[in-house]
Amino acid sequence: MTPPLQPLFAQRLARLRTHMAEAGLDAMLVFAPEHLRYLFNYSGEAACGLLSARSSWLVTDYRFIEQAEEECMHHEWRRGVATELLCRDRQRERLGEALGRLLADLGATRVGFEAGHVSVAQWTAISADLPGLALLPASDLLVQARRVKDAWEQQQLRQAAALADAALEALRPEIRLGRSERELATRMEQLLQSLGSEGLSFPTILGFGPRSALPHSAPSDRPLQRGDLLVLDFGAVVNGYRSDMTRSHVAGPAQPWQQRLHDTVSQAQQAALALLKPGVSGRTLNDAASAVLAASEFAAHAGPGLGHGVGLVLHEQPFLDTVCEARLRAGEVVTIEPGIYIRGQGGLRIEDDALLLDGGHEILTRAHRDFELPL
Amino acid sequence: MTPPLQPLFAQRLARLRTHMAEAGLDAMLVFAPEHLRYLFNYSGEAACGLLSARSSWLVTDYRFIEQAEEECMHHEWRRGVATELLCRDRQRERLGEALGRLLADLGATRVGFEAGHVSVAQWTAISADLPGLALLPASDLLVQARRVKDAWEQQQLRQAAALADAALEALRPEIRLGRSERELATRMEQLLQSLGSEGLSFPTILGFGPRSALPHSAPSDRPLQRGDLLVLDFGAVVNGYRSDMTRSHVAGPAQPWQQRLHDTVSQAQQAALALLKPGVSGRTLNDAASAVLAASEFAAHAGPGLGHGVGLVLHEQPFLDTVCEARLRAGEVVTIEPGIYIRGQGGLRIEDDALLLDGGHEILTRAHRDFELPL
Numbered sequence: 001m002t003p004p005l006q007p008l009f010a011q012r013l014a015r016l017r018t019h020m021a022e023a024g025l026d027a028m029l030v031f032a033p034e035h036l037r038y039l040f041n042y043s044g045e046a047a048c049g050l051l052s053a054r055s056s057w058l059v060t061d062y063r064f065i066e067q068a069e070e071e072c073m074h075h076e077w078r079r080g081v082a083t084e085l086l087c088r089d090r091q092r093e094r095l096g097e098a099l100g101r102l103l104a105d106l107g108a109t110r111v112g113f114e115a116g117h118v119s120v121a122q123w124t125a126i127s128a129d130l131p132g133l134a135l136l137p138a139s140d141l142l143v144q145a146r147r148v149k150d151a152w153e154q155q156q157l158r159q160a161a162a163l164a165d166a167a168l169e170a171l172r173p174e175i176r177l178g179r180s181e182r183e184l185a186t187r188m189e190q191l192l193q194s195l196g197s198e199g200l201s202f203p204t205i206l207g208f209g210p211r212s213a214l215p216h217s218a219p220s221d222r223p224l225q226r227g228d229l230l231v232l233d234f235g236a237v238v239n240g241y242r243s244d245m246t247r248s249h250v251a252g253p254a255q256p257w258q259q260r261l262h263d264t265v266s267q268a269q270q271a272a273l274a275l276l277k278p279g280v281s282g283r284t285l286n287d288a289a290s291a292v293l294a295a296s297e298f299a300a301h302a303g304p305g306l307g308h309g310v311g312l313v314l315h316e317q318p319f320l321d322t323v324c325e326a327r328l329r330a331g332e333v334v335t336i337e338p339g340i341y342i343r344g345q346g347g348l349r350i351e352d353d354a355l356l357l358d359g360g361h362e363i364l365t366r367a368h369r370d371f372e373l374p375l
Numbered sequence: 376m377t378p379p380l381q382p383l384f385a386q387r388l389a390r391l392r393t394h395m396a397e398a399g400l401d402a403m404l405v406f407a408p409e410h411l412r413y414l415f416n417y418s419g420e421a422a423c424g425l426l427s428a429r430s431s432w433l434v435t436d437y438r439f440i441e442q443a444e445e446e447c448m449h450h451e452w453r454r455g456v457a458t459e460l461l462c463r464d465r466q467r468e469r470l471g472e473a474l475g476r477l478l479a480d481l482g483a484t485r486v487g488f489e490a491g492h493v494s495v496a497q498w499t500a501i502s503a504d505l506p507g508l509a510l511l512p513a514s515d516l517l518v519q520a521r522r523v524k525d526a527w528e529q530q531q532l533r534q535a536a537a538l539a540d541a542a543l544e545a546l547r548p549e550i551r552l553g554r555s556e557r558e559l560a561t562r563m564e565q566l567l568q569s570l571g572s573e574g575l576s577f578p579t580i581l582g583f584g585p586r587s588a589l590p591h592s593a594p595s596d597r598p599l600q601r602g603d604l605l606v607l608d609f610g611a612v613v614n615g616y617r618s619d620m621t622r623s624h625v626a627g628p629a630q631p632w633q634q635r636l637h638d639t640v641s642q643a644q645q646a647a648l649a650l651l652k653p654g655v656s657g658r659t660l661n662d663a664a665s666a667v668l669a670a671s672e673f674a675a676h677a678g679p680g681l682g683h684g685v686g687l688v689l690h691e692q693p694f695l696d697t698v699c700e701a702r703l704r705a706g707e708v709v710t711i712e713p714g715i716y717i718r719g720q721g722g723l724r725i726e727d728d729a730l731l732l733d734g735g736h737e738i739l740t741r742a743h744r745d746f747e748l749p750l
Contacts, residue, residue, distance in 0.1 A: 043593065044591065044592075045591070062590070062678065062679065062716075063590045063591045063678075064590075064591060066588065066589045066592070066718065067589055067591070067592050067593075089679075090679075091679060091696065091697055091698065113495075115494065115495035115496040115499065116494050116495070116496035116497070117494060118494060118495055119490065119491050119492060119493060119494060119495070120488075120490035120491070120493055120494070120495055120498050120512065121490040121491035121512060121514050122491070123495045124490065124512070137495065137496060137499070139496050186568045186569065189568065190565045190568065190569075193561045193564065193565065194561065194565075199578055203574055213441065214441045214442055215437070215438040215439075216419065216420070216438045216439060216442070217419075217441070217442050218418065218442075303437065303438075304437065304464075304465070304466060321466065322466055323466065341437070343441060
């Protein structure tokens with residue numbers, strides 16, 4: 001983290017503290033790795049965060065303490081934003097004991113915790129060491145706070161999308177008949193990493209022919225054959241922020257049904273994009289795309305759901321589906337990814353990442369959309 | 376899964392049912408992805424398993440149903456072993472409702488669940504749909520059942536270790552002064568995938584110079600300099616089974632303190648390996664290695680803990696530390712990985728995977744152990 005980022009982190013902590021005050025919480029226990037990164041710039045594992053109105057702590061152990069010192073930069077931060085580090089000896093002190101000690105020092109009595117990010121077993125053990133405190137599920141606080149991305153986050157998401165575009169551009173000449181799903185997916189992952197992706201946004205999904213109808217299948221040894229549909233779903237990571245893009249092609253000239261399949265999905269995506277701006281609800285977007293699919297000959301094979309938020313987590317709020325009444329806001333980034341999946345025959349999905357801006361949106365993923373590959 | 380594997384899966388289900396009967400459970404809810412793979416051969420996501428004395432179910436949704444049909448092969452299995460699939464419409468039925476329906480059909484009243492693998496929030500929602508049932512945490516059942524690996528699992532672990540050996544052999548000539556941690560770690564990951572690893576066992580750890588003292592740090596842009604210590608920790612995956620190996624080197628001739636550091640860690644590892652056979656406790660192994668470290672000039676910098684089980688999960692039972700009284704058994708696979716971490720100066724760890732056999736053990740990781748790289 002460079003010094004210019006420190007004010008961003010200070011803003012995040014301040015915003016969280018406002019939400020905590022509104023929820024009547026003296027302190028908050030943070031378990032999700034993505035939230036430790038969001039609040040403290042910590043990208044390691046095996047840590048727990050504690051936030052109160054005036055202080056913040058990161059509790060970890062000897063394996064990650066140097067990384068925490070490097071990343072959290074607590075010494076250089078001014079008081080009130082500074083994150084203190086606690087290096088726990090796991091053989092001598094349970095996590096609940098360490099947290100209990102800190103909470104007692106803070107005089108906290110109403111303590112929120114991320115119920116969506118701690119297991120029943122782990123929480124049973126921790127809470128047994130926190131008698132006398134009101135422990136309140138508060139999973140949503142950080143999930144909601146992360147929905148709107150600040151300018152720096154938007155830039156990371158833009159870069160992740162651009163990196164994925166470049167990887168696909170580099171892969172295109174290598175897509176040849178006879179190469180297997182696994183070979184090409186592995187090659188895509190190598191290109192992503194060579195171009196600078198921090199690991200993968202998720203394991204690459206690549207299906208040929210009938211296997212293109214598996215929305216989330218792992219690549220197999222099936223070779224690409226002329227006339228196959230090809231669905232490729234992949235992403236890059238930049239400073240923890242993820243991209244998520246799907247492109248669908250046909251290997252050679254499209255058969256009429258394949259072309260209709262492509263046109264239907266493309267129109268469904270356009271129907272949603274035409275409405276995509278701050279103020280629209282997830283349900284409205286979903287319904288617009290669904291209406292196109294439902295009116296087509298492929299209605300029985302339409303995949304449910306339209307898309308999801310994307311950021312430090314691949315699938316995050318908001319989820320664009322039939323029950324999403326939430327209004328989208330400027331600064332949110334969502335995928336728009338209608339799909340049709342005909343079992344045993346083939347499927348097709350087109351997915352882009354869009355950043356909501358005042359009055360409209362910006363498409364972050366810009367890779368080619370041509371359907372037929374010249375094979 | 377090929378037909379010869381079916382008896383192995385049948386044995387696993389039968390063994391689990393015995394453990395369930397001993398624990399007085401009519402049914403068991405399985406959430407951990409690695410346990411869905413272990414019991415049902417399912418390698419997808421977003422699924423929940425249900426096991427009773429006579430039946431087994433996998434509940435998933437449209438995204439993964441075809442994968443489940445491919446992998447679980449329920450149609451070809453004989454009755455009593457067959458896994459039934461339930462494709463839930465997530466917009467119409469909550470997971471708890473679907474599970475409640477199945478449990479009612481089975482007449483189950485005492486239901487175990489994997490408390491270590493379901494979040495507090497998710498379990499709160501599911502259990503609200505399961506009134507009138509005794510819901511009992513039973514995380515340990517599958518964790519313990521997986522400790523001893525059958526012959527097929529041992530073969531996967533052997534192959535994963537051999538694949539990692541081959542990747543390191545291929546990387547060796549590419550380790551040159553001036554190349555960064557990130558470059559070489561990325562190259563290692565490409566080699567692992569090219570050689571056939573299913574993704575990565577874990578993100579590669581590679582530290583040079585003072586950064587070698589970070590036991591679990593992410594690779595940086597620091598270039599390799601003459602005289603640097605270099606710690607490389609990485610692994611491969613074969614059919615879900617992982618390897619985990621660390622090699623430590625010095626770039627060029629070792630300084631005397633570096634050689635002593637290496638010899639100390641190597642002797643600590645040998646002290647543990649000399650005792651490694653069925654019947655020994657994790658604590659005894661840990662203490663043997665610790666005694667060597669504690670008697671050295673580096674005593675103040677010894678890393679705690681000696682190693683862990685490895686299989687479908689990277690870090691699994693048994694954990695070899697000062698409190699591990701469990702006796703090791705033939706068929707278990709553990710890492711033996713003593714380390715010394717001198718902050719600001721450098722660290723060193725040597726890690727191998729060992730399969731316990733009657734009367735002794737087999738080292739699965741066989742890559743070179745030479746300390747000085749000819750740079």
